[in-house]
Amino acid sequence: MSILEVKNLKYKYDKYDDSSKYAIDDISFNIDEKDFVAIIGESGSGKSTLISHLNGLYKADSGEIYFKDKNIYSKDFDLTNLRFKCGVVFQYPEYQLFSETVIDDVAFGALKKGLSKDEAYDKSYEVLKLLGIEHLKDETPFNLSGGEKRKVAFAGVFVMNPDILIFDEPDAGLDPTSKVKFYNLIKSLNEKFGTTIIYITHNLDDVIEYANKVIVLKKGKVIKIGAPCDVLTDLKVMNDASLDMPYAAQIYHELTSKGYNIDKRKLKFNEIVESLTRLK
Ligand SMILES: Nc1ncnc2c1ncn2[C@@H]1O[C@H](COP(=O)(O)OP(=O)(O)O)[C@@H](O)[C@H]1O
Ligand SMILES: [Mg+2]
Numbered sequence: 001m002s003i004l005e006v007k008n009l010k011y012k013y014d015k016y017d018d019s020s021k022y023a024i025d026d027i028s029f030n031i032d033e034k035d036f037v038a039i040i041g042e043s044g045s046g047k048s049t050l051i052s053h054l055n056g057l058y059k060a061d062s063g064e065i066y067f068k069d070k071n072i073y074s075k076d077f078d079l080t081n082l083r084f085k086c087g088v089v090f091q092y093p094e095y096q097l098f099s100e101t102v103i104d105d106v107a108f109g110a111l112k113k114g115l116s117k118d119e120a121y122d123k124s125y126e127v128l129k130l131l132g133i134e135h136l137k138d139e140t141p142f143n144l145s146g147g148e149k150r151k152v153a154f155a156g157v158f159v160m161n162p163d164i165l166i167f168d169e170p171d172a173g174l175d176p177t178s179k180v181k182f183y184n185l186i187k188s189l190n191e192k193f194g195t196t197i198i199y200i201t202h203n204l205d206d207v208i209e210y211a212n213k214v215i216v217l218k219k220g221k222v223i224k225i226g227a228p229c230d231v232l233t234d235l236k237v238m239n240d241a242s243l244d245m246p247y248a249a250q251i252y253h254e255l256t257s258k259g260y261n262i263d264k265r266k267l268k269f270n271e272i273v274e275s276l277t278r279l280k
Pocket of ligand 2: 091
């Protein structure tokens with residue numbers, strides 16, 4: 001079932017300049033429950049602007065967004081509730097942190113959602129533990145490292161039990177171990193609880209590893225949507241989008257051009273290794 005439907009969305013920053021370009025230029029797509037979606041495209045292609053629409057933070061100039069079949073722009077739609085259901089962790093988490101201690105910051109959303117103080121703080125502590133940062137609970141968010149701030153911002157969104165979790169470049173600036181931990185965590189949320197994941201990234205090798213759907217943006221338009229193994233091996237799409245192919249896709253092309261039979265649907269690291277060990 002579709003959880004989010006975007007229809008003919010358009011948005012420009014400078015509304016009063018007729019010659020200015022649309023940052024989002026007639027975008028349509030569907031996201032199903034349990035999807036793990038990567039949004040890719042070169043800088044300035046509209047990725048961040050797009051996700052700022054998905055929880056109602058930005059209002060489109062035209063077009064519609066349906067969350068569970070309800071138009072979020074209709075008068076009787078509860079936008080506050082959408083913010084709980086559709087949690088966004090922005091690229092610069094410092095803008096999302098404002099309380100004096102980490103635990104206060106995380107509990108803020110839970111309290112706003114209506115949990116009692118005890119429940120909100122218990123749940124916040126559980127989430128901090130899940131992210132391995134419970135020792136930071138009494139710290140001031142502003143004194144933390146970039147990676148830690150990002151985890152706190154994530155905790156503040158996660159504590160609200162959202163149906164959709166959205167991240168803007170979550171892996172930027174994370175060390176390799178933290179990156180793998182982060183992806184495994186959101187993968188397990190996706191698998192165990194069916195949480196829909198939408199994230200922006202430049203790391204296309206990881207898209208093959210984790211995502212089941214990828215949306216390619218170029219100059220505010222969607223130029224392709226599909227399974228990562230189809231989209232990321234498509235020379236024309238990758239060229240059009242000015243993106244470099246991930247290694248798995250390069251290996252696939254290199255070997256098929258040499259006459260080897262490689263299954264395009266099996267490009268994850270383990271699968272490629274498996275295919276390679278079978279080659280003679
Ligand atoms: N706050 C802003 N004011 C004016 N223009 C903006 C603003 N934010 C982004 N833009 C413009 O909108 C377009 C899309 O930007 P953005 O959504 O940030 O792309 P991406 O996240 O893919 O790098 C770019 O041309 C960018 O310059
Ligand atoms: Mg961006």
